[in-house]
Amino acid sequence: MGIKSMLGTTKQTIADYCMLEPGEPVLVALSGGADSVALLRALLALGYPVQAFHLNHCLRGAESDRDEAFCRALCGKLGVPLTVERIDVGAQARAAGEGVEAMARRIRYERLAAAAQGGKIATAHTADDNLETMLFHLVRGTGPRGLAGIPPVRGNIIRPLIGVERAQVEAYLAEIGQDYVTDSTNADEVYTRNRIRHEVVPVLRRINPAVCGAAARLGGLLRQDEAYLGEQAEACLTRAARPDGAWETAPLREAHPAVWSRALRLLAERSGMPMRDFTAQHVEALERILESEEPSAACSLPHGFCARREYGAVRLEKPETPVERPEIPLLLPFDGTVWQGTVRLSLRRLEKNEVFYKSFNTFCVDCGTIDFASLCVRTRREGDRLRLTESGGSRTLKKLMIDRKTPRIRRDGLAVIADKNGVIAVQDIGMDCSRLPKGDARMQIKIEGY
Numbered sequence: 001m002g003i004k005s006m007l008g009t010t011k012q013t014i015a016d017y018c019m020l021e022p023g024e025p026v027l028v029a030l031s032g033g034a035d036s037v038a039l040l041r042a043l044l045a046l047g048y049p050v051q052a053f054h055l056n057h058c059l060r061g062a063e064s065d066r067d068e069a070f071c072r073a074l075c076g077k078l079g080v081p082l083t084v085e086r087i088d089v090g091a092q093a094r095a096a097g098e099g100v101e102a103m104a105r106r107i108r109y110e111r112l113a114a115a116a117q118g119g120k121i122a123t124a125h126t127a128d129d130n131l132e133t134m135l136f137h138l139v140r141g142t143g144p145r146g147l148a149g150i151p152p153v154r155g156n157i158i159r160p161l162i163g164v165e166r167a168q169v170e171a172y173l174a175e176i177g178q179d180y181v182t183d184s185t186n187a188d189e190v191y192t193r194n195r196i197r198h199e200v201v202p203v204l205r206r207i208n209p210a211v212c213g214a215a216a217r218l219g220g221l222l223r224q225d226e227a228y229l230g231e232q233a234e235a236c237l238t239r240a241a242r243p244d245g246a247w248e249t250a251p252l253r254e255a256h257p258a259v260w261s262r263a264l265r266l267l268a269e270r271s272g273m274p275m276r277d278f279t280a281q282h283v284e285a286l287e288r289i290l291e292s293e294e295p296s297a298a299c300s301l302p303h304g305f306c307a308r309r310e311y312g313a314v315r316l317e318k319p320e321t322p323v324e325r326p327e328i329p330l331l332l333p334f335d336g337t338v339w340q341g342t343v344r345l346s347l348r349r350l351e352k353n354e355v356f357y358k359s360f361n362t363f364c365v366d367c368g369t370i371d372f373a374s375l376c377v378r379t380r381r382e383g384d385r386l387r388l389t390e391s392g393g394s395r396t397l398k399k400l401m402i403d404r405k406t407p408r409i410r411r412d413g414l415a416v417i418a419d420k421n422g423v424i425a426v427q428d429i430g431m432d433c434s435r436l437p438k439g440d441a442r443m444q445i446k447i448e449g450y
Helices: 002-015 034-045 062-076 089-096 100-116 127-140 167-176 192-207 211-240 249-254 257-270 280-291 397-403
Strands: 026-029 050-056 080-084 121-122 298-300 306-309 313-317 334-338 343-352 363-366 376-378 416-419 420-426 441-450
Touching: 002 034, 002 167, 026 034, 026 100, 034 050, 034 062, 034 167, 050 062, 062 080, 089 100, 100 121, 127 192, 127 211, 192 211, 211 249, 211 257, 249 257, 249 313, 257 280, 257 313, 280 298, 280 306, 280 313, 306 334, 313 420, 363 420, 397 420, 420 441
Parallel strands: 026 050, 026 121, 050 080
Antiparallel strands: 298 306, 306 313, 334 343, 343 441, 363 441, 376 416, 416 420
16 A cells, blocks of 8 residues: 555556646645645656645644745755745735635635646545535535535646545655655544544444545536536526526526526636625525516525516516616607616607607607606606506506516616606506607607616
8 A cells, every 4th residue: 555556646646636647747735744745756756847836824823833934945946837826815814804714715826826827737636525515515405516525637637636645644644754844733623524534434444444535526427417507507497598688487497406506606706706705595596586476576595685576577686776766857859868878768859850760769759749848757656657558548657567567676767758647668568658759840869777
């Protein structure tokens, strides 16, 4: 279980997952611990051009400085180019109101990516780390993706030691006479991962000495299933996508539950929502929105996002700062935007023989029906009514908007052109038929936007 075993397993893992081409340069994330030191030495032994990166998190005082000094000395001895950065992760975590572990991980990968400049990054996760991660996710509550453990490859991040057990790492280092540093927090059982490592894994090993391999096989099968279901979710979301940024509910509701739950995660991600706080509870909330009989059902999501039904569609977005929409008097001619640029209006008199071209949200009005002193643009009011056809009676704007399936969130933002005698025309709804031209004095109203 020494050099041959360690290097052979590492070499096979690199080949199995196409991690590196022969002679391809790679950046090693070097902490100074046994695993990362073994990774550095193994990649050098296998003939790869290696550089190293060490991040001093400034979390353990003199011990952090000791780790940095060790990495500098090791890389100097081996002739490996080393980049070192010092970041006070604790201070950044406090400033951001984020957990130290989460902040450390995010900063570490950000700085690794910057140092790699698009090249491959090798991290020293082992088969033991994979097992511990799977158990950690299991006890916290997870789905198949979390239970699949650590992927051997994720983008340009590779894990050449993912098939190597920790005992192999230690035997390899002992055989080549290589020392390493130990993080004192690894023994602190206040951390859940350490309790799993020191208390749970030894019991599992007594039951099955090959438990790491069993976990790896399970993870591989789950990743395989996830890949297929992910493809189905992508296809489902493609069918549901609408040009206006909303998503049709029918393709999502018709999909198998295993597909639509994944499609909803993709939908949230593509809507621009940060996914780190998006949980199974939020997926369930979205599912309830889809199944609701309420055509304007809504729910809140992390980071200020919300989801809402728009009749046969669902939309996810981060609400913008509310726009004030006061009543604005209108003088002819008028051509400009109102309400912080959300609506563009054009009002002008038509020449006697000018041809009017009817189009959506463009209306031709009899000037004789308008009280120009009170002409204005505003939003809907209680009691507003509109008669769209001679054969039909007048109806409230609320009922007309419901009939047109206007999303509730849009109803109070639509432009209403009115005077003291009542509503003349409403954006996306139509014009009152009592204002239709009966003589030569005509006015054109055009509404765009929102």
